[in-house]
Amino acid sequence: MIIKRSCLIILSLLILDLHCFAQATAASDSQVGMHRKYINVYNWGEFMSNGSDGLLNVNLEFEKATGIHVNYSTFSSNEEMYAKLKSSNVVYDVIFPSDYMISKMISEKFLAKLNFENIPNFKNIFANFKNLEYDPQNLYSVPYLWGVVGIVYNKNLVQKPVKWFDALWDKDLAKNILMFMNSRDSFGIAQKKLGVSFNTKSKADILNAAEELRKQKKLVQAYVMDEIFDKMQSEEAAIAPYYSGDALVMMKNNPNLDFVIPLNGTNRFVDAACVPANSEKKGWAELYINFLCDPKIALNNALYSGYSTPNELAYTMLPERIKNNKVAYPEQDVLSKTECYVYNSKEINELIDSLWIDIMIADEDNNVWVMPAFIVVCMIALISTNVIRSRLKKVNSKI
Amino acid sequence: MKKLRILSLPYISWVCMFTIVPLLIVIFFAITTPSGEFTILNISNVGRYFSVIVKSILLASIATFISLIISYPFSYIISRVGGKTGKIAMMIIMLPMWMNFLLRTCAWMTILEKNGLLNKLLVYLNFSPVNIINTKIAVVIGMIYNYLPFMVLPLVSVMKKIEPSVIEAAQDLGSSGFSIFTKIIIPLTTPGVVSGVTMVFVPAVSTFIISRMLGGGGNLLIGDLIDMQFLGNSYNPHLGAAISLVLMVLILLCMSVMNQFECEDMEGKLV
Structure with a gap:
């Protein structure tokens, strides 16, 4: 029983993931019955306005405008999202990876090319946020926040x-x-x-x-x-x-x-909206991405998350104190020195x-006596167990 | 007999689905490359992390040993007191377990921090503050605190079974307090000690969140390494599975040694 328990503890990571997948599938399945039209969206936590603080509930607004329900779930790191996408059977329609993860996913043919005719609001994005290093021809991604x-x-x-x-x-x-x-x-x-x-x-x-x-x-x-x-x-x-x-x-x-x-x-860092290659609702996903580029929606998301928006029209609508904040919107000469991450080759990644x-x-404060002491303690334990065992045997044989 | 077999079906399928199948998946991952070919390189690469494995075992054994030292007399007292007081004492031991594991570890961060409760108290009492957070000591403290109830529970249950008449008989026959302890109490409680030690040692050796939160990231244990392979930048589940496999084998080895010890004692008790 204890052996199984220990295995379970070690395996809990794996199993936990399995559970999550099962739940996610169950959730999306139950939604099918309620809403005939839906898309699955996978975003960073606390990264989309949810209707608090007097801001808009973006997903609800989208449903009102188009009648498409949004199944919204969140992740906390690019790696978590990647691991889930790779091993789960849930199909997401819109995801928000960061720069280097986008270039990794492009190189692995994980992302679908977007049809920019369906995303007319893309024109609202600042010119210097188009064609960035991770997606040089800007075929796969639409910047969301940075x-x-x-x-x-x-x-x-x-x-x-x-x-x-x-x-x-x-x-x-x-x-x-x-x-x-x-x-x-x-x-x-x-x-x-x-x-x-x-x-x-x-x-x-x-x-x-x-x-x-x-x-x-x-x-x-x-x-x-x-x-x-x-x-x-x-x-x-x-x-x-x-x-x-x-x-x-x-x-x-x-x-x-x-x-x-x-x-x-x-x-x-730029987090951008992308559509995975296996999505069957690319049209709706593009509709959603277009909706996010709407100045009013982008403004709400920027205010909610505290991050900066790449949307030019949304930027002009920001309150003055945020617009002039050098932390959120640094000057051009500072910005020109910045660099995006691009996905490293496998070799470099493994080296890093x-x-x-x-x-x-590496143990800087490693005491030279730790290892010898450990071995001595182990030996004492070994000897004492043997002594106790032989003693017990003697007692048994006497009886 | 047939009825029993039918009744056990749900449990057997449960064990298959959540123990045996995941175990096979781990073994499969450990011996394959990402493209699905057989390789032993994953397992040989684990050798590079030998020092981490040793450190994890070392810290976990220290924590287990200290837990044993703390819980042994404590469990004895509880088992002898009995009645309402014993029940309340057990309840107090179990109380922290009702809280979330993460929260309990997080609380220790607040206690041990540089500006934490402990240091504030020490400064108030005119002692110099101590630097415990982000060291191995903090990791061991976290392990002891979190897993102590697992040591107390089996110990109390075996100690409660010791009949007072056995001890009285030994006293009548002229046994000293010390020999009662070594010749009666220790042999009779060995099964409890063995299961307590395994129940503390096994989760302690594979923990990753305690070392992450209290060890400050610079004191990686084997569990952190596995976590990094699955959710980290490298994303190499094959190496992660290989490390898990090696860890499992090591734990099994430790436990089989312990179990052997227990069996011998059981024989001694029966005769």
Whole structure:
């Protein structure tokens, strides 16, 4: 029984996924009966206006306008979405991957080419958000929201001015630095510190970046993702890389915090609407994407999520204080230095990942006595069990 | 007999669907490439992470050992008290289990943090603050806290079965307190110890969220590694499955050693 239990614990990841798929299919099946017309939409959490704070409920508005019901579900990382799409039998009609994931999915023929005649509102998108690196001819994706990675820091705890990514390597801030628990983001920051492109194909650059990260590990308090939000707000740490949209919320909650876009140039991430190749409702999906490019809808989504909109008409409709906010809408010369992630080749990706795991498992504070002590304890345990066993046997034979 | 067989059908199909089939899927993934060809490279690659496996086993055994030390006298007291007080004591032990696992671990973050409750208390009492969060100590504390009830429960249930008359008889025959403990109580409670140890050790060795939340990401355990293979940037379920397989074999090995020990004792008890 205990053996099975242990197996179950180890397998819970797999099984959990199976459960999720089963539920998702069940949900979409039950919807078929109620609404004859529906599409499945898979988006980031907290990324679409749901009718709170006096904003529009986008999915409801779409149903009112077209009579097509939206089955809406959310994910929390690109990898989660990719794993689910790859192994599940649920067909999604509209998904919102980020830049590098889009180029990966294009290269794997996962995405359908969009018919832009059905998306006339695409003209509302800023010209510099069309034909981006991940989709050079702009055949597969329509930008939805964007932001940049910058540095959040506490003005009271950081004395020196923060201008470059090098601030995350500052020895004076030892054990007060947070870092991303994600190989791509962390390597990206180290590469930018060295003045190398995020999408470098040179192994030497990547090895150098790994060396930087190894040096940094001694100074880092913790490797986290979304926890940065809480830890920076409660002043548990002094400095961390983070995303612009959330940084605005953090600065509002804790006025000691500030956000800078490093002069090294940084990552501009774009989440775009795409249609998976196996969708059978491409026409409706395009209708939905077109609806999202409507200025009023795009405005609502931008206000709700806190991220920046690539929609020119929506941008002009924003309140002045957001429009002029240098965090949400940086100046052109800052923006021109930013770079999108493109999907790395399998080889580079594996190199980055194995280097990252090596950095993570390396033990800086490894005590030389830990291993010997462990072995001694094991041996004592072994001897004592044998002694007890032989003793018990003796007792038995006496009886 | 036939009726029993029919009655057991749902359970057999349950075990097949949720234990045996997933197990076979893990084995299949561990020995194939993404294109479905046979390979042993996945399993040989696990060797690179040997140090993590050792660290996980080390931390899990420390946590198990400390849990045993804490729960043994505690369970003995509960089993001897009995009645209402015993019930209330058991209830208090079980109370945290009614809360979500993540929440309990999250609470420890608030306690151990740099500006956390513990350090605030220490500063208030004029001691120097300690740095526990994001170290291995925090991971071990998290393991002990979360899995302690699994050690207490089996111990209490075996200890309750020890008849007071057995101990009285030993006292009548002139046994000292120490020899009562080593010759009667320890052998009689061994089955409880064995099942308690496995129930703490197995989840502790494969945990990933405790080390992620309390270890600060720099103290990766084997569970984190598996998690990274499935939900991380690399997305390599084949390597993840291979690591799981190796871990399973190691746990099975540990448990078979433990079980052997238990069987011998059972014989000793029966004679």
